[in-house]
Amino acid sequence: MMEVTIKDIARIAGVSTGTVDRVIHERGNVAVEVRNRVQQVMRELGYQPNIMARSLANNRKSLRIAAILPDYRSDPYWVQPKEGVERAVEMVRHYGVALEFHYFPLFDPQGYSEKIREALATQPDAVLFAPLFLAESDWLIQETTRLAIPKVMINTRIESADALCYIGQDSYQSGVLAGRLLDFGLQDGDSAMVLTLDKGVRNARHLLDKQQGFKDFFGRPESKSITIYYEDFEAFDDDKALRQWLKTCLQDRPRLNSIFVTNSRAYHLAAVLDAETQKRVKIVGFDLLEPNLQLLADNKIHFLINQNAWQQGYLAVMALVNHLVLNKPVPSLQYLPLDIVVKENVEYYLQMNR
Amino acid sequence: MMEVTIKDIARIAGVSTGTVDRVIHERGNVAVEVRNRVQQVMRELGYQPNIMARSLANNRKSLRIAAILPDYRSDPYWVQPKEGVERAVEMVRHYGVALEFHYFPLFDPQGYSEKIREALATQPDAVLFAPLFLAESDWLIQETTRLAIPKVMINTRIESADALCYIGQDSYQSGVLAGRLLDFGLQDGDSAMVLTLDKGVRNARHLLDKQQGFKDFFGRPESKSITIYYEDFEAFDDDKALRQWLKTCLQDRPRLNSIFVTNSRAYHLAAVLDAETQKRVKIVGFDLLEPNLQLLADNKIHFLINQNAWQQGYLAVMALVNHLVLNKPVPSLQYLPLDIVVKENVEYYLQMNR
DNA sequence: TTACATGCCGTGTGCGCACACGGCAAAAAT
DNA sequence: ATTTTTGCCGTGTGCGCACACGGCATGTAA
Numbered sequence: 094m095m096e097v098t099i100k101d102i103a104r105i106a107g108v109s110t111g112t113v114d115r116v117i118h119e120r121g122n123v124a125v126e127v128r129n130r131v132q133q134v135m136r137e138l139g140y141q142p143n144i145m146a147r148s149l150a151n152n153r154k155s156l157r158i159a160a161i162l163p164d165y166r167s168d169p170y171w172v173q174p175k176e177g178v179e180r181a182v183e184m185v186r187h188y189g190v191a192l193e194f195h196y197f198p199l200f201d202p203q204g205y206s207e208k209i210r211e212a213l214a215t216q217p218d219a220v221l222f223a224p225l226f227l228a229e230s231d232w233l234i235q236e237t238t239r240l241a242i243p244k245v246m247i248n249t250r251i252e253s254a255d256a257l258c259y260i261g262q263d264s265y266q267s268g269v270l271a272g273r274l275l276d277f278g279l280q281d282g283d284s285a286m287v288l289t290l291d292k293g294v295r296n297a298r299h300l301l302d303k304q305q306g307f308k309d310f311f312g313r314p315e316s317k318s319i320t321i322y323y324e325d326f327e328a329f330d331d332d333k334a335l336r337q338w339l340k341t342c343l344q345d346r347p348r349l350n351s352i353f354v355t356n357s358r359a360y361h362l363a364a365v366l367d368a369e370t371q372k373r374v375k376i377v378g379f380d381l382l383e384p385n386l387q388l389l390a391d392n393k394i395h396f397l398i399n400q401n402a403w404q405q406g407y408l409a410v411m412a413l414v415n416h417l418v419l420n421k422p423v424p425s426l427q428y429l430p431l432d433i434v435v436k437e438n439v440e441y442y443l444q445m446n447r
Numbered sequence: 448m449m450e451v452t453i454k455d456i457a458r459i460a461g462v463s464t465g466t467v468d469r470v471i472h473e474r475g476n477v478a479v480e481v482r483n484r485v486q487q488v489m490r491e492l493g494y495q496p497n498i499m500a501r502s503l504a505n506n507r508k509s510l511r512i513a514a515i516l517p518d519y520r521s522d523p524y525w526v527q528p529k530e531g532v533e534r535a536v537e538m539v540r541h542y543g544v545a546l547e548f549h550y551f552p553l554f555d556p557q558g559y560s561e562k563i564r565e566a567l568a569t570q571p572d573a574v575l576f577a578p579l580f581l582a583e584s585d586w587l588i589q590e591t592t593r594l595a596i597p598k599v600m601i602n603t604r605i606e607s608a609d610a611l612c613y614i615g616q617d618s619y620q621s622g623v624l625a626g627r628l629l630d631f632g633l634q635d636g637d638s639a640m641v642l643t644l645d646k647g648v649r650n651a652r653h654l655l656d657k658q659q660g661f662k663d664f665f666g667r668p669e670s671k672s673i674t675i676y677y678e679d680f681e682a683f684d685d686d687k688a689l690r691q692w693l694k695t696c697l698q699d700r701p702r703l704n705s706i707f708v709t710n711s712r713a714y715h716l717a718a719v720l721d722a723e724t725q726k727r728v729k730i731v732g733f734d735l736l737e738p739n740l741q742l743l744a745d746n747k748i749h750f751l752i753n754q755n756a757w758q759q760g761y762l763a764v765m766a767l768v769n770h771l772v773l774n775k776p777v778p779s780l781q782y783l784p785l786d787i788v789v790k791e792n793v794e795y796y797l798q799m800n801r
Numbered sequence: 802t803t804a805c806a807t808g809c810c811g812t813g814t815g816c817g818c819a820c821a822c823g824g825c826a827a828a829a830a831t
Numbered sequence: 832a833t834t835t836t837t838g839c840c841g842t843g844t845g846c847g848c849a850c851a852c853g854g855c856a857t858g859t860a861a
Contacts, residue, residue: 108840122839150819187498266792273790432787441783464812476809
């Protein structure tokens with residue numbers, strides 16, 4: 094059961110461990126025929142470096158990561174990536190990983206810019222961020238590229254940025270999925286509403302993608318014939334206004350039996366529906382936030398699509414560690430599962446992140 | 448960013464590293480007041496042993512695991528646990544873990560007994576098994592208990608066995624979940640069939656649990672009023688017989704619009720339905736097997752509940768490693784998520800295990 | 802008293818790897 | 832012919848931990 098070590102390779106190749114080490118790390122100063130011989134032996138014995146010993150010997154170098162995320166206190170959604178990040182850092186503590194958070198206000202491009210500058214001023218070895226604001230992200234992307242600082246993006250993807258990787262949801266596909274779910278519970282001739290509850294980002298890319306996915310699903314021949322309405326409402330914080338607006342929305346559309354809320358704020362909607370409407374209207378939303386869970390348990394929200402926000406944070410840190418510490422390859426694009434959650438299986442997803 | 452080491456503790460507590468080591472591993476030969484002092488310092492500094500160094504220093508001991516599972520060549524389902532096990536072993540290779548498979552024929556208690564004896568004869572340090580046959584598992588449980596060999600069970604749970612842990616699906620809950628899904632797509636007055644496609648295990652515990660869960664869901668006030676039929680069919684391998692049997696089943700029940708197949712063999716059923724029936728009947732099955740996936744893509748199976756069989760194998764090995772190598776606590780009961788899979792999100796679950 | 806056992810503790814070594822350092826010969830510069 | 836440089840290679844040390852060994856007191860038996 095003994096593993097193959099550099100000692101074995103050195104012995105068999107008739108060189109010292111130092112030479113084997115030089116070959117492995119391509120540090121030069123090795124004669125060509127010697128190098129070939131060593132590589133040959135490594136291949137024959139199927140040498141795999143012992144990651145334990147490797148990281149033990151490497152422990153002098155530490156990896157400092159700057160994480161730039163929306164303030165979790167301004168929106169419950171962002172608690173999840175934050176906790177995933179924290180958990181990952183805890184797990185790789187022994188690799189000498191240190192991470193510093195830089196929280197910006199969710200709806201404030203100005204504050205975002207400030208935090209970006211603050212983060213880069215600390216001269217991190219790597220950056221983890223959610224580029225919610227495209228224009229303001231430009232400077233960060235250019236600077237990190239210039240300084241050769243690796244970066245991972247979560248939540249929102251900017252294709253032009255040559256990041257180490259993007260980790261997030263496939264927004265388009267989640268729209269398609271929502272269509273599939275509602276289609277199963279609707280009848281021919283029913284209608285559905287795609288509802289955006291957000292502020293000033295009506296045409297944000299990921300929201301548009303979800304709408305498009307939803308629309309495309311109902312364009313498929315296999316789908317039922319459903320009429321789709323698209324609506325925005327910005328004052329989602331104001332229960333009264335929302336209730337009023339919704340009433341007018343529903344009253345002229347008797348067969349509007351389903352609503353697809355394109356972000357994690359379905360709880361605002363479900364909470365203001367009256368009992369009768371709740372029975373009639375099937376709601377699909379996103380993410381396992383506490384208020385959503387409550388309404389799911391009460392059968393007021395029918396499906397939640399879990400975008401695995403927690404995992405996004407976790408995997409983003411792991412991608413950096415894999416790349417910078419363990420020299421392992423990381424996929425440049427990582428879509429997370431779109432879990433379909435109902436109250437009968439929600440418990441499993443909650444317990445995973447604890 | 449430096450971690451706290453036993454050296455630090457030794458220095459501050461005014462003892463040697465050897466003494467600290469004795470305290471940590473409770474090996475005795477330490478004066479009471481010295482031990483208390485060391486423990487105090489450890490607590491104050493929040494000492495956490497470096498797992499890299501620990502496993503490096505421990506690498507002499509190796510862990511030999513015997514895995515007793517159904518032959519994956521006799522049933523595609525069992526390919527998944529097998530691959531999960533293999534993957535886990537690969538990941539913890541450096542801990543000195545070696546695993547040997549002992550495959551038994553799926554429907555053969557006799558063969559199961561033989562393999563159990565064969566496995567124990569190799570004197571493993573730990574056992575990983577799926578106790579499909581209760582009576583025959585008795586001997587294994589008693590012997591491993593007598594010899595103090597830790598064991599983990601997957602797939603089927605035997606509560607009386609004092610195993611390290613059970614890892615598997617919650618059968619009852621998966622039945623409830625199937626009920627929830629079909630309920631969403633059915634109308635009041637429709638009916639549903641619970642169909643068991645298995646041989647000679649008609650009253651196996653996990654199948655009964657699924658039936659009960661399904662039934663209980665439709666007993667809830669929130670559910671629609673659905674009539675439920677329970678049927679078994681053993682010759683599921685015989686397409687002709689199955690088609691014929693199904694025909695008679697459906698013809699006297701015009702509103703039988705859904706079938707819940709209680710194991711991973713929904714593909715046998717969906718493959719023999721004629722086009723007209725396929726449109727009418729909604730099918731819920733289990734597990735992401737290749738033939739199931741094909742039919743899911745063709746809209747002939749509507750939902751698959753993923754029991755995460757791959758993860759079962761993976762986590763079972765990890766539980767043993769955590770317990771025996773890393774001295775980490777492991778939960779004695781681990782239910783895996785019941786993923787709801789449709790063709791729009793199936794890709795994510797497939798890519799996870801590759 | 803001497804001989805021996807026992808409790809308690811420090812020191813040394815090795816796990817597999819990364820990397821600094823220094824040595825030795827051949828090649829280049831003086 | 833001599834110094835100096837350069838290419839190539841071996842040796843030594845330390846990462847944090849586990850564990851064997853041996854030492855020094857004190858207590859007990861002869």
